[in-house]
Amino acid sequence: MKEIGLYIHVPFCRGKCAYCDFVSYPYSPEAAERYLKALEREIRLWSEWFGPKLVLKTVYVGGGTPTCLPPEALARLMSVPRAGFTMLPDAEVAVEANPGTLDEEKLAVLAAAGVNRLSIGMQGTADRLLRVLGRAHTAGEARQAFKAARAAGFTNINLDLIYGIPGQSAGDWTETLAEAAALGPEHVSAYSLEIHSETPLGQAAAAGEVAVCSEETVREMYLKAIDFLTASGYVHYEIANFALPGRESRHNRLYWEGGEYLGLGPGAHSYLDGHRWANTANPGEYCATVARGELPVAEAVRLTPADAMAEAMFLGLRLTAGVSAARFQARFGCSPEAVYGPAIARLAAQGLLIEEDGYIRLTRDALPVANVVFAAFV
Ligand code: SF4
Structure with a gap:
């Protein structure tokens, strides 16, 4: 028996953020149906490949935006892990959720499926900066999503925040940290914005249309996050991650500690039995490959x-x-x-x-x- 983590990549979002270089496409019911069918086939293929030797100790459903799926599709998605493998009774089951895509019905679906950790993509608390990022939600919707999750009984919530946004001042960032911490999440992830040249934000930066933060400003914002969040009772346990004692992300910890994991969905990565591999990132190719009964692996290496x-x-x-x-x-x-x-x-x-x-x-x-x-x- 081997205890592993399972990652499921959901390649849909409500739109495309201006800085996004993830495998994510606009949601459509037809594409989601093809994807879910493929995912259900993929887990069966892996379960046949590995047999009963794998047991899930963590599950992380990320993307993309898993919660852009409607409630029935979300329930189907959440039934995938158990369709292939046994899950430990105390497994961490985490789902990424974006503001504007969470409602009472979806939260009830997630709770019923055994989800015990939610990661909400708040990113910021100033609408003007969320607009620079091209996020499809407001700060108010992010606060609302957090409160709705709490009301639905979720007691382990992460808030994702971004700093180094063009036009963001040190004061803006301090305000964001304070407003996010005031909500009382169990976990905060603070990421420095990466501006990729091929994204709309990258192109705007290259054309001088947005004022990119200097390296020194970004460094100060990072150190501010460490000082502020640790003073607020969070343990700084990983470069970008802060948790109340005992509330670290078990799934992500597994990555950093060299644990083994299986990734499903387009572009998902795996590390098992001394091999690393990546699924094809193209959703059409992913669905077609799995439909032929083949594993959708695009590249694999055996680690020396x-x-x-x-x-x-x-x-x-x-x-x-x-x-x-x-x-x-x-x-x-x-x-x-x-x-x-x-x-x-x-x-x-x-x-x-x-x-x-x-x-x-x-x-x-x-x-x-x-x-x-x-x-x-x-
Ligand atoms: S929500 Fe995340 S994955 Fe989706 S478009 Fe925005 S940055 Fe990309």
């Missing part, structure tokens, strides 16, 4: 021991607790020092890594430039 060790370092360092030297030793039969001694010493001398109590972790100075540290292990 060196790959697996590098991943253990750069994923593990995302956690503020850091990489446990004992755990690394137990997994690979050698210490991080034996493999990465010179890199660790150099980064420690630069004030970016610290070794303490059997853990190697990022310093506060390293948090805003974590990618520089990760590059040393690749």
Whole structure:
């Protein structure tokens, strides 16, 4: 028996946000029907492939916007995990939801399906900045979604927030943090906006039509999030994630700790039995491949021991607790020092890594430039 996480990608949204480079398309009932049929086939294919050896300890339904599906389709979606695998009775079952797509009926469907964690894409609390992002909802709708989720009995809610939005001031960001925290979510994710050149926002930035935040402003906003949220009682447990004690995302933790997971749906990634693979991201191709009874895998690699060790370092360092030297030793039969001694010493001398109590972790100075540290292990 192997306990794994299951990720399901729902590739639909109400519209396309100006910064979005995810696998997401406008929702239509016909496309959703084709997708659900394919998803139901895909889980059967995987369940035949792996047999009864896999048990689900976490389920994460993300996207896209899973809650843009109507209630009946949402119920069908949520029945997919159990159609293929056994789920542990205390499994974390999380669903991403966007404001403007959640109502009482859908919340009841999610609760009845055993969903015990909701992640709401609030992103901001100023309508003017939500418009820059091209979000299909207002700040009021985000607050309403949170309150409706609470009223429906959800006791484990994450709010996603974005900083570094063109035109956002330090004061705007402090206000967003305060307003989000005042709602009392169990978890907050604070992401720095990534502006991709091929997106409408990327093109507007290249044309000078929006005032992009400077690196220094973005760094200060990030440090503000850490200081504000930790002072508000949240534990800063991962680069971008904050939780009340005991409310960390179990599914995401599994990624950072090198746990195994199966991904379903277009563009979903998997890591199992020493292999990483990605499903085809094209929804038409995904549906057609699965309809032929074939697994929709577009690319797969077998990790070498060196790959697996590098991943253990750069994923593990995302956690503020850091990489446990004992755990690394137990997994690979050698210490991080034996493999990465010179890199660790150099980064420690630069004030970016610290070794303490059997853990190697990022310093506060390293948090805003974590990618520089990760590059040393690749
Ligand atoms: S809600 Fe998320 S996935 Fe959907 S368009 Fe916006 S950024 Fe993309």
